[in-house]
Amino acid sequence: MDIEIIEMADRKAKFVLKNSSPAMANALRRTLLSDIPKMAIDKVEFMTGKMQGEDGKDYESITPLFEEIIAHRLGMLPVPTDLELFSPQSECSCGGVGCPSCQIMYRIMKTGPGTVYSSDLQPLGGPEAEQYRIVDEFIPVVELTADQGIYVFATAVMGTAKKHVKWQVCNGVGYMYKPVITIDPDCASNEEVLACAEICPNGLEVKGKKLVVKDPVACGYTKGCIEKLSEIDGITVDWDDTNFLFKFETDGSMTAQQALDIAVKKISEEARNFAAEIEAL
Template identity: 30%
Template sequence: MAEIQMLKKDKKTGRVSFLLKNTNAAFVNSLRRTIIDTVPTMAIEEVEFRKNSSVLYDEILAHRLGLVPMKTDLKAYTLPAKCKCEGEGCARCTLKMTLKAKGPGIVYASDIKTKDPKIKPAYPKMPIAKLLKGQEIELEATAVLGEGKDHVKFSPGLVWFNKEPKITISNKQELLEKFKEKYPAEVFDKNGKINADLIMDNNLVDACDGVCDDLVKIEYSDKNFIFFIEPWGQLTPAEMVSNAAVLFNETLEEFETKLK
Protein backbone atom coordinates (compact mmCIF):
# COMPACT_ATOMS: atom_id res chain seq x y z
CA MET A 1 0.00 0.00 0.00
CA ALA A 2 1.23 3.47 -0.87
CA GLU A 3 2.53 5.66 1.95
CA ILE A 4 2.63 9.46 2.11
CA GLN A 5 5.29 11.53 3.83
CA MET A 6 5.12 15.34 3.88
CA LEU A 7 8.40 16.97 2.86
CA LYS A 8 7.89 20.73 2.54
CA LYS A 9 5.10 23.26 2.94
CA ASP A 10 5.54 26.91 1.99
CA LYS A 11 2.95 28.95 3.90
CA LYS A 12 3.56 32.03 1.75
CA THR A 13 3.00 30.43 -1.68
CA GLY A 14 0.98 27.40 -0.57
CA ARG A 15 3.34 25.13 -2.49
CA VAL A 16 3.81 21.67 -0.98
CA SER A 17 5.84 18.56 -1.73
CA PHE A 18 5.41 15.08 -0.34
CA LEU A 19 6.87 11.63 -0.85
CA LEU A 20 4.73 8.83 -2.24
CA LYS A 21 6.23 5.45 -1.30
CA ASN A 22 5.59 1.94 -2.61
CA THR A 23 3.65 2.90 -5.72
CA ASN A 24 4.30 3.26 -9.45
CA ALA A 25 4.56 5.99 -12.06
CA ALA A 26 1.19 5.10 -13.62
CA PHE A 27 -0.71 5.77 -10.39
CA VAL A 28 1.22 8.94 -9.57
CA ASN A 29 0.68 10.34 -13.06
CA SER A 30 -3.03 9.48 -12.86
CA LEU A 31 -3.26 11.49 -9.64
CA ARG A 32 -1.44 14.39 -11.30
CA ARG A 33 -3.71 14.37 -14.35
CA THR A 34 -6.85 14.10 -12.22
CA ILE A 35 -5.88 17.19 -10.22
CA ILE A 36 -5.01 19.24 -13.29
CA ASP A 37 -7.83 18.12 -15.58
CA THR A 38 -10.75 17.05 -13.41
CA VAL A 39 -10.79 18.78 -10.01
CA PRO A 40 -13.22 21.68 -10.67
CA THR A 41 -12.79 25.33 -9.75
CA MET A 42 -14.84 28.49 -10.18
CA ALA A 43 -14.00 30.97 -12.96
CA ILE A 44 -15.74 33.70 -14.92
CA GLU A 45 -17.33 32.25 -18.05
CA GLU A 46 -19.46 35.08 -19.47
CA VAL A 47 -19.20 38.88 -19.28
CA GLU A 48 -21.90 41.41 -20.17
CA PHE A 49 -20.54 44.93 -20.59
CA ARG A 50 -22.66 47.94 -19.72
CA LYS A 51 -19.86 50.48 -20.10
CA ASN A 52 -16.25 50.22 -21.21
CA SER A 53 -14.42 53.37 -22.22
CA SER A 54 -10.98 51.97 -21.32
CA VAL A 55 -8.28 51.37 -23.94
CA LEU A 56 -8.96 47.63 -23.75
CA TYR A 57 -11.40 45.95 -26.11
CA ASP A 58 -14.30 44.11 -24.46
CA GLU A 59 -12.82 40.77 -25.59
CA ILE A 60 -9.43 41.46 -24.01
CA LEU A 61 -10.97 42.59 -20.74
CA ALA A 62 -13.27 39.56 -20.64
CA HIS A 63 -10.29 37.27 -21.25
CA ARG A 64 -8.40 38.83 -18.34
CA LEU A 65 -11.40 38.45 -16.05
CA GLY A 66 -11.73 34.79 -17.00
CA LEU A 67 -8.15 34.13 -15.92
CA VAL A 68 -8.55 35.67 -12.45
CA PRO A 69 -8.29 32.75 -9.94
CA MET A 70 -11.38 32.59 -7.74
CA LYS A 71 -11.58 31.07 -4.26
CA THR A 72 -13.82 28.04 -4.72
CA ASP A 73 -16.34 26.34 -2.43
CA LEU A 74 -16.89 22.86 -3.87
CA LYS A 75 -19.53 22.03 -1.25
CA ALA A 76 -21.84 24.84 -2.34
CA TYR A 77 -21.60 24.54 -6.13
CA THR A 78 -21.78 21.81 -8.74
CA LEU A 79 -20.80 21.47 -12.37
CA PRO A 80 -23.49 22.81 -14.75
CA ALA A 81 -23.57 19.46 -16.57
CA LYS A 82 -24.39 17.67 -13.30
CA CYS A 83 -26.82 20.27 -11.96
CA LYS A 84 -30.57 19.68 -11.70
CA CYS A 85 -31.14 22.69 -13.95
CA GLU A 86 -29.31 20.76 -16.71
CA GLY A 87 -26.96 23.64 -17.43
CA GLU A 88 -29.62 26.33 -17.76
CA GLY A 89 -28.02 28.26 -14.90
CA CYS A 90 -29.16 28.45 -11.29
CA ALA A 91 -27.79 29.41 -7.87
CA ARG A 92 -26.37 25.89 -7.48
CA CYS A 93 -24.10 26.05 -10.52
CA THR A 94 -23.60 29.75 -11.36
CA LEU A 95 -22.73 32.96 -9.52
CA LYS A 96 -23.27 36.53 -10.71
CA MET A 97 -20.48 39.06 -10.22
CA THR A 98 -20.29 42.79 -10.86
CA LEU A 99 -17.52 45.29 -11.46
CA LYS A 100 -17.86 49.08 -11.44
CA ALA A 101 -14.84 51.35 -11.64
CA LYS A 102 -14.08 54.93 -12.69
CA GLY A 103 -10.75 56.54 -13.53
CA PRO A 104 -8.24 57.70 -12.86
CA GLY A 105 -6.75 54.62 -11.22
CA ILE A 106 -6.02 50.92 -11.44
CA VAL A 107 -8.83 48.39 -11.57
CA TYR A 108 -7.90 45.44 -9.35
CA ALA A 109 -9.38 41.98 -8.92
CA SER A 110 -10.71 43.15 -5.55
CA ASP A 111 -13.12 45.42 -7.46
CA ILE A 112 -15.02 42.30 -8.56
CA LYS A 113 -17.98 41.98 -6.20
CA THR A 114 -20.04 38.85 -5.50
CA LYS A 115 -22.99 37.99 -3.26
CA ASP A 116 -21.17 34.92 -1.97
CA PRO A 117 -18.35 35.92 0.41
CA LYS A 118 -16.66 32.53 -0.06
CA ILE A 119 -16.20 33.12 -3.79
CA LYS A 120 -13.77 35.97 -4.33
CA PRO A 121 -10.51 36.66 -6.20
CA ALA A 122 -7.62 34.68 -4.74
CA TYR A 123 -5.25 37.59 -5.40
CA PRO A 124 -7.08 40.88 -4.67
CA LYS A 125 -4.19 43.05 -5.87
CA MET A 126 -4.08 41.48 -9.34
CA PRO A 127 -4.33 44.42 -11.80
CA ILE A 128 -6.98 44.16 -14.53
CA ALA A 129 -6.93 47.54 -16.27
CA LYS A 130 -5.70 51.12 -15.94
CA LEU A 131 -8.28 53.87 -16.30
CA LEU A 132 -7.59 57.51 -17.12
CA LYS A 133 -9.75 60.41 -16.03
CA GLY A 134 -13.22 60.10 -17.53
CA GLN A 135 -12.87 56.41 -18.36
CA GLU A 136 -15.04 53.78 -16.68
CA ILE A 137 -15.95 50.11 -16.68
CA GLU A 138 -19.27 48.60 -15.67
CA LEU A 139 -20.09 44.96 -16.23
CA GLU A 140 -21.86 41.86 -14.96
CA ALA A 141 -20.10 38.50 -15.11
CA THR A 142 -21.26 34.94 -14.65
CA ALA A 143 -18.92 32.47 -12.95
CA VAL A 144 -19.33 28.70 -13.16
CA LEU A 145 -17.56 25.57 -12.02
CA GLY A 146 -15.43 24.01 -14.72
CA GLU A 147 -12.65 21.49 -15.33
CA GLY A 148 -9.12 22.04 -16.53
CA LYS A 149 -9.60 19.62 -19.43
CA ASP A 150 -12.09 22.13 -20.89
CA HIS A 151 -10.05 25.29 -20.23
CA VAL A 152 -6.85 25.96 -18.31
CA LYS A 153 -8.56 28.74 -16.31
CA PHE A 154 -10.38 26.00 -14.39
CA SER A 155 -7.19 24.11 -13.52
CA PRO A 156 -6.42 24.48 -9.77
CA GLY A 157 -2.65 24.59 -10.05
CA LEU A 158 0.62 23.24 -11.36
CA VAL A 159 1.37 19.61 -10.45
CA TRP A 160 4.42 17.50 -11.26
CA PHE A 161 6.50 14.66 -9.84
CA ASN A 162 10.01 13.22 -9.91
CA LYS A 163 11.44 9.85 -9.05
CA GLU A 164 13.01 9.92 -5.59
CA PRO A 165 16.79 10.22 -5.97
CA LYS A 166 19.23 8.20 -3.88
CA ILE A 167 22.42 10.25 -3.51
CA THR A 168 25.73 8.58 -2.59
CA ILE A 169 28.66 10.93 -1.93
CA SER A 170 32.28 9.83 -1.43
CA ASN A 171 33.84 13.31 -0.97
CA LYS A 172 37.25 11.95 -1.94
CA GLN A 173 39.68 14.83 -1.70
CA GLU A 174 41.39 14.20 -5.04
CA LEU A 175 38.04 14.04 -6.83
CA LEU A 176 36.77 17.16 -5.05
CA GLU A 177 39.78 19.13 -6.22
CA LYS A 178 39.42 17.84 -9.79
CA PHE A 179 35.67 18.34 -10.22
CA LYS A 180 34.91 21.18 -7.79
CA GLU A 181 34.32 23.70 -10.59
CA LYS A 182 31.86 21.34 -12.28
CA TYR A 183 29.37 21.40 -9.38
CA PRO A 184 27.13 24.32 -8.31
CA ALA A 185 28.54 26.29 -5.38
CA GLU A 186 25.27 25.80 -3.47
CA VAL A 187 25.92 22.06 -2.90
CA PHE A 188 29.07 22.63 -0.80
CA ASP A 189 28.88 22.99 2.98
CA LYS A 190 31.05 25.22 5.18
CA ASN A 191 33.81 22.61 5.14
CA GLY A 192 33.94 22.47 1.36
CA LYS A 193 32.26 19.06 1.18
CA ILE A 194 29.34 18.16 -1.08
CA ASN A 195 26.19 17.71 1.00
CA ALA A 196 23.21 15.59 -0.11
CA ASP A 197 20.71 17.76 1.78
CA LEU A 198 21.99 20.87 0.02
CA ILE A 199 21.59 19.14 -3.33
CA MET A 200 17.96 18.32 -2.53
CA ASP A 201 17.09 21.63 -0.83
CA ASN A 202 18.39 23.66 -3.78
CA ASN A 203 16.82 21.37 -6.39
CA LEU A 204 20.21 20.66 -7.97
CA VAL A 205 19.92 16.90 -8.52
CA ASP A 206 20.02 17.21 -12.31
CA ALA A 207 22.98 19.60 -12.12
CA CYS A 208 25.00 17.05 -10.12
CA ASP A 209 23.93 13.92 -11.99
CA GLY A 210 26.56 12.44 -14.31
CA VAL A 211 29.40 14.84 -13.49
CA CYS A 212 31.48 12.22 -11.65
CA ASP A 213 29.78 9.06 -10.40
CA ASP A 214 32.77 8.20 -8.22
CA LEU A 215 32.24 11.46 -6.33
CA VAL A 216 28.46 11.90 -6.47
CA LYS A 217 26.36 8.97 -7.65
CA ILE A 218 22.65 9.50 -8.17
CA GLU A 219 20.20 6.65 -8.64
CA TYR A 220 16.43 6.90 -9.02
CA SER A 221 13.75 4.78 -7.36
CA ASP A 222 10.99 3.13 -9.41
CA LYS A 223 8.69 2.87 -6.37
CA ASN A 224 9.09 6.19 -4.57
CA PHE A 225 8.14 9.58 -6.05
CA ILE A 226 8.35 13.20 -4.92
CA PHE A 227 5.05 14.92 -5.70
CA PHE A 228 4.85 18.72 -6.05
CA ILE A 229 1.74 20.91 -5.95
CA GLU A 230 1.78 24.64 -6.65
CA PRO A 231 -1.80 25.91 -6.18
CA TRP A 232 -3.12 28.93 -8.05
CA GLY A 233 -5.29 30.04 -5.15
CA GLN A 234 -8.70 28.53 -5.86
CA LEU A 235 -8.19 25.49 -3.61
CA THR A 236 -5.66 24.35 -1.03
CA PRO A 237 -3.35 21.42 -1.91
CA ALA A 238 -5.26 19.28 0.61
CA GLU A 239 -8.55 20.04 -1.16
CA MET A 240 -6.97 19.31 -4.52
CA VAL A 241 -5.67 15.89 -3.47
CA SER A 242 -8.77 14.82 -1.53
CA ASN A 243 -11.13 15.76 -4.36
CA ALA A 244 -8.84 14.10 -6.90
CA ALA A 245 -8.95 10.88 -4.87
CA VAL A 246 -12.77 10.92 -4.84
CA LEU A 247 -12.97 11.61 -8.58
CA PHE A 248 -10.35 8.95 -9.32
CA ASN A 249 -12.33 6.34 -7.37
CA GLU A 250 -15.54 7.35 -9.16
CA THR A 251 -13.81 6.86 -12.51
CA LEU A 252 -12.58 3.41 -11.50
CA GLU A 253 -16.04 2.39 -10.26
CA GLU A 254 -17.62 3.58 -13.51
CA PHE A 255 -15.01 1.67 -15.50
CA GLU A 256 -15.63 -1.48 -13.43
CA THR A 257 -19.39 -1.18 -13.95
CA LYS A 258 -19.02 -0.91 -17.71
CA LEU A 259 -16.83 -4.02 -17.79
CA LYS A 260 -19.50 -6.15 -16.10
Protein backbone atom coordinates in the same frame (compact mmCIF):
# COMPACT_ATOMS: atom_id res chain seq x y z
CA MET B 1 -0.34 4.37 -2.93
CA ASP B 2 0.98 6.20 0.15
CA ILE B 3 1.72 9.89 0.42
CA GLU B 4 4.28 11.39 2.77
CA ILE B 5 3.95 15.16 3.05
CA ILE B 6 7.22 17.10 3.05
CA GLU B 7 5.77 20.61 2.90
CA MET B 8 2.13 21.66 2.86
CA ALA B 9 1.63 25.42 2.57
CA ASP B 10 -1.60 27.18 1.64
CA ARG B 11 -0.86 27.21 -2.09
CA LYS B 12 2.18 24.94 -2.37
CA ALA B 13 2.83 21.26 -1.69
CA LYS B 14 5.81 18.92 -1.73
CA PHE B 15 5.32 15.24 -1.00
CA VAL B 16 6.63 11.74 -1.68
CA LEU B 17 4.38 9.30 -3.52
CA LYS B 18 5.48 5.97 -2.05
CA ASN B 19 5.21 2.34 -3.19
CA SER B 20 3.67 3.34 -6.49
CA SER B 21 4.41 3.14 -10.23
CA PRO B 22 5.29 5.62 -13.02
CA ALA B 23 1.76 5.12 -14.43
CA MET B 24 0.17 6.11 -11.13
CA ALA B 25 2.53 9.09 -10.70
CA ASN B 26 1.55 10.32 -14.16
CA ALA B 27 -2.15 9.76 -13.46
CA LEU B 28 -1.83 11.93 -10.35
CA ARG B 29 0.03 14.61 -12.31
CA ARG B 30 -2.62 14.70 -15.03
CA THR B 31 -5.49 14.71 -12.53
CA LEU B 32 -3.95 17.63 -10.61
CA LEU B 33 -3.48 19.54 -13.87
CA SER B 34 -6.76 19.04 -15.63
CA ASP B 35 -9.38 17.20 -13.61
CA ILE B 36 -10.02 19.27 -10.48
CA PRO B 37 -13.23 21.31 -10.83
CA LYS B 38 -13.22 24.98 -9.90
CA MET B 39 -15.27 28.14 -10.44
CA ALA B 40 -14.14 30.66 -13.09
CA ILE B 41 -15.79 33.57 -14.85
CA ASP B 42 -17.34 32.29 -18.06
CA LYS B 43 -19.82 34.99 -19.07
CA VAL B 44 -19.25 38.75 -19.08
CA GLU B 45 -21.89 41.34 -19.92
CA PHE B 46 -20.68 44.85 -20.75
CA MET B 47 -23.09 47.72 -20.05
CA THR B 48 -21.93 50.37 -22.49
CA GLY B 49 -23.00 53.97 -22.86
CA LYS B 50 -23.42 56.68 -20.24
CA MET B 51 -22.93 55.75 -16.57
CA GLN B 52 -23.00 57.77 -13.39
CA GLY B 53 -19.98 57.63 -11.07
CA GLU B 54 -20.11 57.65 -7.27
CA ASP B 55 -19.28 61.37 -7.44
CA GLY B 56 -22.52 62.00 -9.37
CA LYS B 57 -20.65 62.92 -12.57
CA ASP B 58 -21.41 61.37 -15.95
CA TYR B 59 -18.85 58.95 -17.42
CA GLU B 60 -18.71 56.95 -20.62
CA SER B 61 -18.70 53.21 -19.98
CA ILE B 62 -15.81 52.47 -22.31
CA THR B 63 -12.25 51.18 -21.76
CA PRO B 64 -9.00 51.37 -23.74
CA LEU B 65 -9.02 47.58 -24.19
CA PHE B 66 -11.22 45.41 -26.40
CA GLU B 67 -14.04 43.74 -24.47
CA GLU B 68 -12.66 40.31 -25.46
CA ILE B 69 -9.36 41.08 -23.68
CA ILE B 70 -11.12 42.20 -20.50
CA ALA B 71 -13.42 39.15 -20.59
CA HIS B 72 -10.36 36.88 -20.96
CA ARG B 73 -8.58 38.60 -18.06
CA LEU B 74 -11.65 38.24 -15.85
CA GLY B 75 -11.84 34.55 -16.77
CA MET B 76 -8.30 33.96 -15.52
CA LEU B 77 -8.93 35.45 -12.02
CA PRO B 78 -8.83 32.88 -9.18
CA VAL B 79 -12.39 32.53 -7.88
CA PRO B 80 -12.51 30.87 -4.43
CA THR B 81 -14.11 27.47 -4.85
CA ASP B 82 -15.92 25.32 -2.32
CA LEU B 83 -16.96 22.09 -4.02
CA GLU B 84 -19.43 21.38 -1.21
CA LEU B 85 -21.46 24.48 -2.13
CA PHE B 86 -21.42 24.40 -5.94
CA SER B 87 -22.01 21.91 -8.70
CA PRO B 88 -21.45 22.05 -12.48
CA GLN B 89 -24.39 23.62 -14.32
CA SER B 90 -24.90 20.42 -16.33
CA GLU B 91 -25.62 18.53 -13.06
CA CYS B 92 -27.49 21.27 -11.21
CA SER B 93 -31.15 20.93 -10.23
CA CYS B 94 -31.87 24.21 -12.08
CA GLY B 95 -31.25 22.38 -15.35
CA GLY B 96 -28.36 24.67 -16.29
CA VAL B 97 -30.36 27.91 -16.27
CA GLY B 98 -28.20 29.31 -13.47
CA CYS B 99 -28.90 29.47 -9.72
CA PRO B 100 -27.00 30.10 -6.44
CA SER B 101 -25.89 26.43 -6.44
CA CYS B 102 -24.08 26.61 -9.77
CA GLN B 103 -22.98 30.20 -10.38
CA ILE B 104 -21.47 33.26 -8.69
CA MET B 105 -22.38 36.70 -10.04
CA TYR B 106 -20.01 39.69 -9.86
CA ARG B 107 -20.34 43.35 -10.74
CA ILE B 108 -17.63 45.87 -11.59
CA MET B 109 -18.60 49.52 -11.46
CA LYS B 110 -15.64 51.86 -11.44
CA THR B 111 -14.74 55.18 -12.98
CA GLY B 112 -11.38 56.59 -14.06
CA PRO B 113 -8.76 57.73 -13.83
CA GLY B 114 -7.20 54.64 -12.24
CA THR B 115 -6.62 50.91 -12.48
CA VAL B 116 -9.39 48.35 -12.18
CA TYR B 117 -8.15 45.52 -9.96
CA SER B 118 -9.50 42.06 -9.12
CA SER B 119 -10.70 43.51 -5.80
CA ASP B 120 -13.13 45.72 -7.77
CA LEU B 121 -15.21 42.64 -8.58
CA GLN B 122 -18.11 42.88 -6.16
CA PRO B 123 -19.80 39.51 -5.53
CA LEU B 124 -23.58 39.91 -5.72
CA GLY B 125 -25.85 38.31 -3.13
CA GLY B 126 -25.44 40.29 0.07
CA PRO B 127 -22.96 39.90 2.94
CA GLU B 128 -22.89 36.12 2.55
CA ALA B 129 -21.44 36.47 -0.94
CA GLU B 130 -18.39 38.36 0.42
CA GLN B 131 -16.63 34.98 0.80
CA TYR B 132 -16.48 34.79 -3.02
CA ARG B 133 -14.23 37.84 -3.42
CA ILE B 134 -11.33 37.12 -5.80
CA VAL B 135 -8.51 35.70 -3.65
CA ASP B 136 -5.74 38.01 -4.91
CA GLU B 137 -6.69 41.67 -4.55
CA PHE B 138 -4.26 43.41 -6.85
CA ILE B 139 -4.46 41.64 -10.21
CA PRO B 140 -4.77 44.50 -12.73
CA VAL B 141 -7.63 44.19 -15.22
CA VAL B 142 -7.61 47.48 -17.14
CA GLU B 143 -6.46 51.06 -16.70
CA LEU B 144 -9.07 53.79 -17.12
CA THR B 145 -8.34 57.37 -18.13
CA ALA B 146 -10.39 60.36 -16.93
CA ASP B 147 -14.06 60.30 -18.06
CA GLN B 148 -13.88 56.56 -18.74
CA GLY B 149 -15.73 53.96 -16.70
CA ILE B 150 -16.44 50.25 -16.59
CA TYR B 151 -19.81 48.71 -15.81
CA VAL B 152 -19.79 44.95 -16.13
CA PHE B 153 -21.65 41.88 -14.85
CA ALA B 154 -19.66 38.65 -14.76
CA THR B 155 -20.80 35.09 -14.01
CA ALA B 156 -18.54 32.34 -12.68
CA VAL B 157 -19.44 28.70 -13.23
CA MET B 158 -17.76 25.39 -12.50
CA GLY B 159 -15.55 23.60 -15.02
CA THR B 160 -12.27 21.73 -15.43
CA ALA B 161 -9.07 22.52 -17.33
CA LYS B 162 -9.98 19.83 -19.87
CA LYS B 163 -12.11 22.56 -21.46
CA HIS B 164 -10.13 25.73 -20.73
CA VAL B 165 -7.05 26.69 -18.71
CA LYS B 166 -9.07 29.22 -16.67
CA TRP B 167 -10.48 26.22 -14.79
CA GLN B 168 -6.97 24.95 -13.93
CA VAL B 169 -6.41 24.86 -10.16
CA CYS B 170 -2.83 23.54 -10.04
CA ASN B 171 0.25 24.74 -11.84
CA GLY B 172 3.92 23.82 -11.79
CA VAL B 173 2.89 20.20 -11.29
CA GLY B 174 5.98 18.03 -11.57
CA TYR B 175 7.58 14.91 -10.19
CA MET B 176 10.87 13.05 -10.35
CA TYR B 177 11.93 9.56 -9.40
CA LYS B 178 13.44 9.46 -5.93
CA PRO B 179 17.22 9.61 -6.27
CA VAL B 180 19.35 6.76 -4.88
CA ILE B 181 22.78 8.19 -4.15
CA THR B 182 25.69 5.81 -3.65
CA ILE B 183 29.07 7.10 -2.51
CA ASP B 184 32.04 4.83 -3.28
CA PRO B 185 33.67 4.22 0.16
CA ASP B 186 37.15 4.49 -1.42
CA CYS B 187 36.38 7.99 -2.68
CA ALA B 188 34.27 9.29 0.24
CA SER B 189 37.19 11.32 1.65
CA ASN B 190 38.35 12.82 -1.66
CA GLU B 191 38.41 16.59 -1.68
CA GLU B 192 36.07 16.81 -4.68
CA VAL B 193 33.59 14.40 -3.09
CA LEU B 194 33.67 16.16 0.30
CA ALA B 195 32.89 19.46 -1.46
CA CYS B 196 29.55 17.95 -2.55
CA ALA B 197 28.17 18.63 0.94
CA GLU B 198 28.07 22.28 -0.16
CA ILE B 199 26.37 21.47 -3.49
CA CYS B 200 23.59 19.67 -1.65
CA PRO B 201 23.51 20.84 1.98
CA ASN B 202 20.04 19.34 2.51
CA GLY B 203 20.80 15.83 1.26
CA LEU B 204 24.46 15.22 2.06
CA GLU B 205 26.76 15.80 5.01
CA VAL B 206 30.35 15.17 6.10
CA LYS B 207 30.61 12.70 8.98
CA GLY B 208 33.98 11.60 10.35
CA LYS B 209 35.79 13.14 7.36
CA LYS B 210 33.62 11.11 4.95
CA LEU B 211 30.73 12.22 2.77
CA VAL B 212 27.49 10.43 3.63
CA VAL B 213 23.89 10.66 2.43
CA LYS B 214 21.79 12.47 5.03
CA ASP B 215 18.42 12.56 3.23
CA PRO B 216 17.90 11.48 -0.42
CA VAL B 217 14.40 13.06 -0.46
CA ALA B 218 15.74 16.47 0.58
CA CYS B 219 18.50 16.04 -2.03
CA GLY B 220 15.88 15.56 -4.76
CA TYR B 221 14.26 18.87 -3.83
CA THR B 222 17.55 20.83 -3.79
CA LYS B 223 17.66 22.76 -7.03
CA GLY B 224 20.00 21.33 -9.67
CA CYS B 225 22.18 19.35 -7.25
CA ILE B 226 21.48 15.90 -8.77
CA GLU B 227 22.90 16.98 -12.16
CA LYS B 228 26.07 18.25 -10.49
CA LEU B 229 26.47 15.18 -8.24
CA SER B 230 26.22 12.73 -11.14
CA GLU B 231 29.28 14.36 -12.76
CA ILE B 232 31.52 13.66 -9.73
CA ASP B 233 33.78 10.56 -9.77
CA GLY B 234 32.93 8.31 -6.82
CA ILE B 235 29.24 9.29 -6.66
CA THR B 236 26.56 7.30 -8.48
CA VAL B 237 22.99 8.50 -8.81
CA ASP B 238 20.32 5.93 -9.64
CA TRP B 239 16.55 6.36 -9.72
CA ASP B 240 13.91 4.53 -7.73
CA ASP B 241 10.86 4.03 -9.97
CA THR B 242 8.53 3.14 -7.09
CA ASN B 243 8.91 6.38 -5.12
CA PHE B 244 8.33 9.85 -6.58
CA LEU B 245 9.09 13.36 -5.37
CA PHE B 246 6.12 15.56 -6.26
CA LYS B 247 5.53 19.27 -6.11
CA PHE B 248 2.77 21.61 -7.25
CA GLU B 249 1.17 24.97 -6.56
CA THR B 250 -2.42 26.21 -6.74
CA ASP B 251 -3.82 29.49 -8.05
CA GLY B 252 -5.45 30.16 -4.66
CA SER B 253 -8.97 29.10 -5.67
CA MET B 254 -8.48 26.26 -3.19
CA THR B 255 -5.65 25.13 -0.89
CA ALA B 256 -2.96 22.66 -1.97
CA GLN B 257 -4.30 20.14 0.59
CA GLN B 258 -7.84 20.38 -0.83
CA ALA B 259 -6.53 19.95 -4.41
CA LEU B 260 -4.48 16.89 -3.43
CA ASP B 261 -7.40 15.30 -1.55
CA ILE B 262 -9.72 15.81 -4.54
CA ALA B 263 -7.15 14.41 -6.99
CA VAL B 264 -6.57 11.25 -4.92
CA LYS B 265 -10.34 10.76 -4.49
CA LYS B 266 -10.91 11.18 -8.23
CA ILE B 267 -8.23 8.62 -9.15
CA SER B 268 -9.66 5.98 -6.79
CA GLU B 269 -13.19 6.66 -8.04
CA GLU B 270 -12.09 6.26 -11.66
CA ALA B 271 -10.15 3.08 -10.87
CA ARG B 272 -13.24 1.62 -9.13
CA ASN B 273 -15.50 2.53 -12.07
CA PHE B 274 -13.01 1.03 -14.53
CA ALA B 275 -12.80 -2.21 -12.52
CA ALA B 276 -16.61 -2.40 -12.40
CA GLU B 277 -16.82 -1.93 -16.18
CA ILE B 278 -14.24 -4.67 -16.78
CA GLU B 279 -16.14 -7.00 -14.50
CA ALA B 280 -19.39 -6.31 -16.35
CA LEU B 281 -17.87 -7.38 -19.70
